[in-house]
Amino acid sequence: MILKVFHKTRYDFASPVAGIIQSLRLTPAKCDSQKVINWSVDVPDAVMGEAFRDGAGDYIQTISLRKRVEHIEITVSGTIETIDTAGVLRGHRERVPPRAYLRNTVRTEPNRAIVDLVQDTLRDAASASALEHAHLLAAAVSEALPYRPGATHAHTTAAEAMNAGAGVCQDHTQVLISCAHLADFPARYVSGYLNATEDGSAHEASHAWAEIYIEGLGWVGFDASNKCCPNDQYIRLGSGLDAQNAAPLRGLVLGGGAEVLDVTVVIEAQQQ
Template sequence: MILTVNHVTTYEYDAPMRGAVQSLRLFPARFDGQRTIRWDVEVLGGTRGGSFRDGAGDKVEGWSIRGPVSEVTISVVGQVDTTDTAGVLRGHRETVSPLAYMRETTATWQSAEIRDLAHQAVEGASDTLDRAHRLSNAVAEAIAYRPGVTHAHTTAAEALAQGEGVCQDHAHALIACARALGLPARYVSGYLFAREDGEAHEAAHAWAEIWIESIGWIGFDPANQCCPDARFIRLGSGLDAREAAPIKGVAQGEGAERLEVTVALEQVQQ
């Protein structure tokens, strides 16, 4: 499937800032499931800095913007050819040990309810892969998809307690459940073209990957109750949403910030 992406992020300040620095993890991952046809990332009025590929295999690029600046706009335009690998991250080069993803964060803290959900979900499971699928299904059942009921700093335990959340909450809850059972798990940011039934979906998306010793990293998307397929574009990963964020930045000044994001994903007729 060939997908085109048009992603614009704008930061507006109510008072001019002295300058800003951005760290961008906005580049398609390189693995067997996707091939970048063209991809352009630009910070309007900014200066491109250095770039590198980190231990997790993600490309990170730095940008700086000299002030005074009242608005910072980050534009992504590209096209990716995707293939369904049944969620398996095959052909992805990275040097970080999977055990590094056993570390707990604030967002993935394991409450007693998280641990109970994890252990109950895998009762009778035949193997590790079956356990991972059962965990994803259990999270999907325990947390209903409901936009607007949580915020960027909601933890997995909080989302489970209220029984509602968005894809970020599903991913955090699944990661916490997996780690509670001794399975390395991580957060993945990217894009999703549409739901399996063709229904429109918020294009910026997140899911989780669980390490299965005999296979490798496998993606699970509790929000859509599936493994990532050709509708997904994978960008980067981390211990949680904060670490895997596609955009991180610092602005110098006293102005209050307002954020606006638009993402459009379309399929190219083949």
């Protein structure tokens, strides 16, 4: 499938800031499920640092504006050819060992509700394979947390989402990571784009899902929000321990106060 991406992020500051430094994870990962046809990241007036691939295989670029600014606008556009690999991450070169993704962060630390969910889900599945266990956990998270925009916020932890009883893709992903760790599976947060949900409705937003490491198979993606494994509707940007660690944009603003964020993401499928 050929997917065309347009992603614009704009920050407007209540008062001018002295400068901005940001780390961007906005270029698609190199792997068998996707091939970049063309891609650009544009930040007017910014000094673009040298790009590199980190130990997790993600493409990172730093930018800075070393002057007083009232706003910053980051525009991503490009075309990707995607291939359905049944959720299995292949051809992705990385140096970080899978077991490094067994540790929790504040955002993925389990509470009693998550512990109970894992125990209840796997209690009668002792004879099932590791892959089947991962699928069971993903399904359990989907059932435990109905998709409900506005039920949580950008800083909600997995434990808080479970207490709320609902959430969005960020919450599903962090809860699933927490569940996977309890079952001794390395797991990580993946940020990217989704062209459409399984029912074909538009999904004009950035998206997130989990990858769980299965011995003998490797990293496998699980989208608990849409009850599926990533297919050719997905574009993978990068990964991390949680939503904050895997964020496509992370940075530091020098001075200033309140800010207003506006994000537009449009994904379109094109004829091959």
